[in-house]
Amino acid sequence: xxxxxxxxxxxxxxxxxxxxxxxxxxxxxxxxxxxxxxxxxxxxxxxxxxxxxxxxxxxxxxxxxxxxxxxxxxxxxxxxxxxxxxxxxxxxxxxxxxxxxxxxxxxxxxxxxxxxxxxxxxxxxxxxxxxxxxxxxxxxxxxxxxxxxxxxxxxxxxxxxxxxxxxxxxxxxxxxxxxxxxxxxxxxxxxxxxxxxxxxxxxxxxxxxxxxxxxxxxxxxxxxxxxxxxxxxxxxxxxxxxxxxxxxxxxxxxxxxxxxxxxxxxxxxxxxxxxxxxxxxxxxxxxxxxxxxxxxxxxxxxxxxxxxxxxxxxxxxxxxxxxxxxxxxxxxxxxxxxxxxxxxxxxxxxxxxxxxxxxxxxxxxxxxxxxxxxxxxxxxxxxxxxxxxxxxxxxxxxxxxxxxxxxxxxxxxxxxxxx
Ligand code: GLU
Numbered sequence: 003x004x005x006x007x008x009x010x011x012x013x014x015x016x017x018x019x020x021x022x023x024x025x026x027x028x029x030x031x032x033x034x035x036x037x038x039x040x041x042x043x044x045x046x047x048x049x050x051x052x053x054x055x056x057x058x059x060x061x062x063x064x065x066x067x068x069x070x071x072x073x074x075x076x077x078x079x080x081x082x083x084x085x086x087x088x089x090x091x092x093x094x095x096x097x098x099x100x101x102x103x104x105x106x107x108x109x110x111x112x113x114x115x116x117x118x119x120x121x122x123x124x125x126x127x128x129x130x131x132x133x134x135x136x137x138x139x140x141x142x143x144x145x146x147x148x149x150x151x152x153x154x155x156x157x158x159x160x161x162x163x164x165x166x167x168x169x170x171x172x173x174x175x176x177x178x179x180x181x182x183x184x185x186x187x188x189x190x191x192x193x194x195x196x197x198x199x200x201x202x203x204x205x206x207x208x209x210x211x212x213x214x215x216x217x218x219x220x221x222x223x224x225x226x227x228x229x230x231x232x233x234x235x236x237x238x239x240x241x242x243x244x245x246x247x248x249x250x251x252x253x254x255x256x257x258x259x260x261x262x263x264x265x266x267x268x269x270x271x272x273x274x275x276x277x278x279x280x281x282x283x284x285x286x287x288x289x290x291x292x293x294x295x296x297x298x299x300x301x302x303x304x305x306x307x308x309x310x311x312x313x314x315x316x317x318x319x320x321x322x323x324x325x326x327x328x329x330x331x332x333x334x335x336x337x338x339x340x341x342x343x344x345x346x347x348x349x350x351x352x353x354x355x356x357x358x359x360x361x362x363x364x365x366x367x368x369x370x371x372x373x374x375x376x377x378x379x380x381x382x383x384x385x386x387x388x389x390x391x392x393x394x395x396x397x398x399x400x401x402x403x404x405x406x407x408x409x410x411x412x413x414x415x416x417x418x419x420x421x
Contacts, residue, residue, distance in 0.1 A: 011090035022403035045135040061113035066092035073109035076150030083112035097406035098344040133164040142175035149179040175361035178354035187357035189372035195229025197349015202318035214238040219292040226320040227298030250287035251279035297324035319343040342399035
């Protein structure tokens with residue numbers, strides 16, 4: 003048998019299914035169905051770079067499961083994108099949509115590229131050509147992409163424009179996370195970070211930890227980590243450290259998030275000197291003494307290797323898959339409370355759902371409506387996951403997986419198999 007790589011995201015995702023499926027007593031046939039992917043595509047395509055040179059890029063779209071509704075999930079641009087990573091992320095989207103009980107399945111896309119070294123024109127060419135290559139797989143009732151690592155509303159606008167041009171009509175509902183000017187929803191931009199805060203605050207309340215003065219450490223200063231940090235700070239917590247892909251910065255007295263944003267936009271990275279903070283590595287940041295740790299970057303950050311040294315009391319997973327199953331066991335034994343990714347960062351796909359619903363009906367909801375609906379869905383989901391984890395005496399991740407996977411398995415049984 004091939005040796006299993008414990009830090010391979012797909013191996014992690016499959017192991018998580020086994021853990022939940024055993025508790026749910028699912029049949030081997032059902033487990034096989036849930037672990038398998040319905041469709042996946044690898045595309046290689048040429049992009050004309052600024053110097054007129056042609057470069058070939060590789061991209062993926064993986065459609066894991068659409069039993070409960072159209073496939074849904076973001077598109078990631080990153081040099082480390084791999085097919086197994088996209089497969090894992092697609093599977094996590096299926097469970098995530100089911101945990102918050104919105105009528106979507108799960109998919110994910112990715113392109114191997116380094117957007118930090120590419121111009122806006124090159125990114126536009128890459129996005130349009132990738133969209134064209136996956137265009138037969140996507141659509142408002144089929145598969146609806148959204149932003150993920152290194153993609154943003156502008157990228158979504160290019161996808162929507164390319165798809166609409168191909169169809170000879172404007173199709174806003176083909177993607178979510180669009181600019182407001184093109185049918186994007188108010189509240190979508192901050193939804194993931196806000197959801198991380200809402201579920202993190204629920205966890206703190208459950209454990210009797212006051213947010214006033216709580217020490218929070220955030221890995222990632224982008225759309226998820228940066229925004230979550232701002233919400234925690236506004237609630238009275240102290241952001242003692244935050245990082246980006248280059249480094250972390252640390253100040254025990256607390257950082258000012260508004261200054262962090264100014265530094266990021268001016269210098270494109272965090273600079274200790276500018277922010278009156280000590281520079282540390284991302285690895286050191288994870289092990290800082292704190293109350294709440296918010297990993298909001300990439301997968302496989304908390305592993306069997308460093309889990310023993312994590313000092314946080316609560317971990318709120320802004321990223322997808324930051325903690326390996328081996329680390330989960332160590333942290334659970336040590337009493338660390340984890341709000342798992344498929345619950346903690348589900349605010350993004352939840353407001354994506356609101357955006358899609360508004361687009362299909364040509365409606366515009368208010369910010370208050372969106373915020374109220376998002377908060378109530380996340381609080382209810384947190385409570386449901388907590389109830390399962392207490393009843394079954396399992397960690398919150400297993401509770402969330404049991405909730406999500408059971409919903410998908412039940413829907414599968416009702417539909418049956420055709421032919
Ligand atoms: N990429 C985000 C996630 O991982 C959002 C997905 C969406 O809105 O469809 O949840």
